[in-house]
Amino acid sequence: MTSKWAGRCESCGAWNTLSEEVARPAAAGGLGKAKRKGKGAELVGLAGESERDARLETGITEFDRVCGGGLVSGSALLVGGDPGIGKSTLLLQVAAAVARLGRSAVYISGEEAIAQIRMRGRRLNLSDAPVNLATTTDVREIVATLSTDPPPALAIIDSIQTMYIDTLESAPGTVGQVRASAQELIRIAKANGTAVILVGHVTKEGQIAGPRVLEHMVDTVLYFEGERGHQFRILRAVKNRFGASDEIGVFEMTDRGLSEVPNPSALFLANRAEQVSGAAVFAGIEGTRPVLLEIQALISPTSFSTPRRAVVGWDSGRLAMVLAVLEARCGVALAGKDVYLNVAGGLRIAEPAADLAVAAALLSSLADRPVPADTVVFGEIGLAGEVRMVSQADLRLKEAAKLGFTRAFIPGGLKQRQQSLDVREMQRLSDLVDHFSD
Ligand SMILES: Nc1ncnc2c1ncn2[C@@H]1O[C@H](COP(=O)(O)OP(=O)(O)O)[C@@H](O)[C@H]1O
Ligand SMILES: [Mg+2]
Structure with a gap:
């Protein structure tokens, strides 16, 4: 520290690294005996009526559900x-x-020109909708725009990385700017009762200043995901103060924009080849909704000194565990074999309930025998080789029955039976191994 201007730091010798900090004069008597008394916050009871419970349903059902029932x-x-x-x-x-x-509804873009947005509007057949457009990157200007009477019901800021606030010297897109701009926009949302949607770009590494630094500041965080080569997109809630997190909405990207997919299972299973070995249909739960997906495995002799383990759409640590349990508890020889695992359709699953379906796909590939036709599989595998019950088994079986499946491989101990399904209970992973070896 230095009390006068200096170009060079005395302690480390570096030039131009000092920044000025203005000290506030301390209150008389110092901090310990500060005279200034704060005004107390008003205390209220837990019960009582508050406004703001009203939801603004957009009518785009997949979007509304991910938000927890509307904005x-x-x-x-x-x-x-x-x-x-x-x-x-x-x-x-x-x-x-x-x-x-x-x-x-106000749509503010810091990235595109009005002409570009209008062109998109025409392509999406939205030109008749009375949306208010603006292009600016100045947060002060946006705040003024949103402070109308009555204030807008919805404001979209596309994107937060392009916005800047002139109280900070740093460039747009830096952590400080992104945070300060967001803070100001969130403040105006709360003050006016406007639902504010901030758009944030993430890179694959998630490194660019943006969504990550904002996650704790906002009420709801939605991620829009999908493989570029696939036409469908998943809108996933990762945090929601007003609804279930992990909820997903499924959309299909068309030249007319994003269309809703009300029955994702049918879409994910659409291109399924009948009766090939190495494929198993997993009955999963995404948020509050059951979703059926195909898990594909391929096991082949390796030509590497260390066999390859490649996974798309699932956790590679989890795959290693399933392989280890197959080897150690069930005597399935996998050394010297490459293992490839893929969740068809580009969805990512995080549920341990997929363990048994993964094992079924692996064993089916290894034995070169298809999983019986019209069978769904779910169950968690423990390290001792036991198959554990998972949550919402009924919901999973109901969805399977709805889509015309007739059989299910599931853990033991199900209380309620789904009438239309032929259910085979597996107590241990070895039961599944036996199925493919007899
Ligand atoms: N004229 C077009 N016809 C069909 N699809 C288009 C057209 N223009 C853009 N798209 C699609 O829209 C996508 C761009 O979406 P956009 O909403 O701008 O993405 P983001 O805002 O996440 O960067 C492109 O990847 C492209 O697939
Ligand atoms: Mg964009």
């Missing part, structure tokens, strides 16, 4: 995702849906 006024949402995944498209559709309901 909450005065709340802040963050929609993150890779560049080009479809965030601007989705949110223009949301803005148009709200505007068509007769509520005021």
